[in-house]
Amino acid sequence: xxxxxxxxLLGRSDYAIISELIEPNTRVLDLGCGEGELLDWLAQNKNVxxxxxxxxxxxxxxxxARGVSVFHSDLEDALADLPDQAFDYVILSQTLQETRxxxxxxxxxxxxxxxxxxxxxxxxxxxVRLAHLFTGRAPKTKLFPHDWYNSPNIHFLTVDDFESxxxxxxxxxxxxxxxxxxxxxxxxxxxxxxxAVFLIRK
Amino acid sequence: MITETQLVRFxxxxxxxxxxxxxxxxxxxxxxxxxxxxxxxxxxxxAFTGDAHAAGEDKETGxxxxxxxxxxxxxxxxxxxxxxxSSNVLSGCRGxxxxxxxxxxxxxxxxxxxxxxTVADMVRLQKMLIDHLGIQxxxxxxxxxxGAMQALQWxxxxxxxxxxxxPIAGTARHSPQQIAFNExxxxxxxxxxxxxxxxxxxxxxxxxxxxxxxxxxxxxYMSDQSMREKFGRRLRDQNQFEVESxxxxxxxxxxxxxxxxxxxxxxxxxxYFDLTSDRTSLGAAFExxxxxxxxxxxxxxxxxxxxxxxEVVRALRGRNCDVAYCELPxxxxxxxxxxxxxxxxxxxxxxxxxxxxxxAR
Numbered sequence: 001x002x003x004x005x006x007x008x009l010l011g012r013s014d015y016a017i018i019s020e021l022i023e024p025n026t027r028v029l030d031l032g033c034g035e036g037e038l039l040d041w042l043a044q045n046k047n048v049x050x051x052x053x054x055x056x057x058x059x060x061x062x063x064x065a066r067g068v069s070v071f072h073s074d075l076e077d078a079l080a081d082l083p084d085q086a087f088d089y090v091i092l093s094q095t096l097q098e099t100r101x102x103x104x105x106x107x108x109x110x111x112x113x114x115x116x117x118x119x120x121x122x123x124x125x126x127x128v129r130l131a132h133l134f135t136g137r138a139p140k141t142k143l144f145p146h147d148w149y150n151s152p153n154i155h156f157l158t159v160d161d162f163e164s165x166x167x168x169x170x171x172x173x174x175x176x177x178x179x180x181x182x183x184x185x186x187x188x189x190x191x192x193x194x195x196a197v198f199l200i201r202k
Numbered sequence: 203m204i205t206e207t208q209l210v211r212f213x214x215x216x217x218x219x220x221x222x223x224x225x226x227x228x229x230x231x232x233x234x235x236x237x238x239x240x241x242x243x244x245x246x247x248x249a250f251t252g253d254a255h256a257a258g259e260d261k262e263t264g265x266x267x268x269x270x271x272x273x274x275x276x277x278x279x280x281x282x283x284x285x286x287x288s289s290n291v292l293s294g295c296r297g298x299x300x301x302x303x304x305x306x307x308x309x310x311x312x313x314x315x316x317x318x319x320t321v322a323d324m325v326r327l328q329k330m331l332i333d334h335l336g337i338q339x340x341x342x343x344x345x346x347x348x349g350a351m352q353a354l355q356w357x358x359x360x361x362x363x364x365x366x367x368x369p370i371a372g373t374a375r376h377s378p379q380q381i382a383f384n385e386x387x388x389x390x391x392x393x394x395x396x397x398x399x400x401x402x403x404x405x406x407x408x409x410x411x412x413x414x415x416x417x418x419x420x421x422x423y424m425s426d427q428s429m430r431e432k433f434g435r436r437l438r439d440q441n442q443f444e445v446e447s448x449x450x451x452x453x454x455x456x457x458x459x460x461x462x463x464x465x466x467x468x469x470x471x472x473x474y475f476d477l478t479s480d481r482t483s484l485g486a487a488f489e490x491x492x493x494x495x496x497x498x499x500x501x502x503x504x505x506x507x508x509x510x511x512x513e514v515v516r517a518l519r520g521r522n523c524d525v526a527y528c529e530l531p532x533x534x535x536x537x538x539x540x541x542x543x544x545x546x547x548x549x550x551x552x553x554x555x556x557x558x559x560x561x562a563r
Contacts, residue, residue: 049524070526082520083522
């Protein structure tokens with residue numbers, strides 16, 4: 001069922017997929033860019049104009065020290081400053097579930113960027129369903145390792161949730177890729193995908 | 203690194219006030235080597251009371267430069283890689299023309315007849331120096347506090363001559379609080395009878411007024427926490443607290459190296475600096491900028507609070523400029539850019555390296 005290994009990039013399969021989606025010589029904004037590893041790789045290997053936003057001061061410092069232009073800020077505030085269509089791609093990797101207003105963030109991403117790349121953990125993965133069913137507690141799995149009281153995740157979504165939001169918002173899904181560990185998932189993504197990566201545009 | 207301040211004289215400079223100042227001297231120092239393509243030059247811009255001696259040991263006095271922890275071999279501004287230039291600002295008192303300079307028409311010091319000077323004028327003179335050195339485009343301009351204002355002015359006034367700007371602990375315009383502190387300093391000087399309407403050269407200078415002005419300044423450069431850590435309520439002797447003794451010492455020391463009239467001119471230049479004047483918004487000021495930016499502020503800096511740096515960053519981002527920003531955690535207050543430099547140096551190092559890669563590309 002699961003098939004095709006995804007080679008890792010900087011130790012992460014989702015980075016490998018995201019980097020595949022990005023055309024060379026483009027303008028890329030990474031929201032929640034951490035220490036800027038992905039942006040640095042894209043700048044060096046795809047000659048992209050790379051910018052980032054990172055809320056952690058320490059990680060923002062690391063990213064800037066690496067030579068990446070990072071804005072030390074909350075990403076939801078950071079989007080508001082930017083003019084329309086300033087970027088070719090706006091990346092939000094594994095952070096959508098942590099935002100206060102995810103829909104506003106997604107809309108803003110598509111205002112600021114021509115395309116958005118959104119990667120998120122799938123709350124409908126079978127391991128999460130089973131954990132919930134059998135423990136009767138807030139699911140705690142490899143994918144969602146936190147206790148309910150210290151989790152950064154405040155909005156839980158599934159592959160199907162994202163698909164229906166995209167339809168309702170009339171976003172065009174140009175690519176959708178699903179991962180279970182290092183493998184691509186070809187069928188039943190809502191059940192089998194741990195991580196979903198969507199490339200969308202208005 | 204042994205360094206020596208050099209002097210260059212230009213025939214004249216035309217100022218924002220409409221006055222033409224002739225001649226005009228600039229004191230400057232350089233560190234490191236200019237590369238053959240002349241793409242590795244960095245201009246350092248000093249804060250209010252700084253001077254051209256930014257790094258190394260002065261050849262005569264042996265004194266270290268005011269940013270010696272940031273500039274030198276292997277440091278944030280790495281003189282193995284970059285050619286670093288530092289000059290004294292116009293209306294200063296450390297070699298560049300200012301109120302203490304001799305007016306060739308009278309043979310006496312200008313004193314208060316020295317023309318009013320703006321931050322834009324300071325930068326105009328720096329541009330003349332850079333042209334004189336044969337550099338078309340600086341890799342970077344950088345400075346803290348008033349140096350940050352000059353860095354912003356450079357990016358706005360000479361967009362083709364700056365690849366990157368690094369304004370640290372600065373602002374696009376003074377707040378009323380900043381103007382107020384400057385005014386207290388000015389009034390302290392002018393209330394000293396020795397000030398004598400600025401005509402004290404060759405006589406007793408307004409040392410008491412200038413020292414008080416400096417004491418106020420020093421309070422604003424520290425933070426509540428750094429003062430508690432440094433002085434507590436310790437007594438120096440029966441009659442004075444440690445903090446009082448410190449401020450008096452810094453005040454009296456300052457009088458030996460700074461001219462009271464320069465204090466008046468430079469604080470006025472800072473207070474009138476406003477990138478938004480004659481424009482609809484700060485964003486409009488940045489309409490033509492082409493450089494990248496690294497903006498740094500400090501958590502405990504209450505004189506130039508982070509919101510002022512953020513205002514600049516947000517306006518630049520609104521123009522889709524390439525800007526990196528970080529607020530560094532520190533207890534040192536505004537002084538942090540001078541004393542707490544380890545993290546700042548790492549940011550500068552990485553930012554400059556990627557700027558150089560971009561310029562070379």
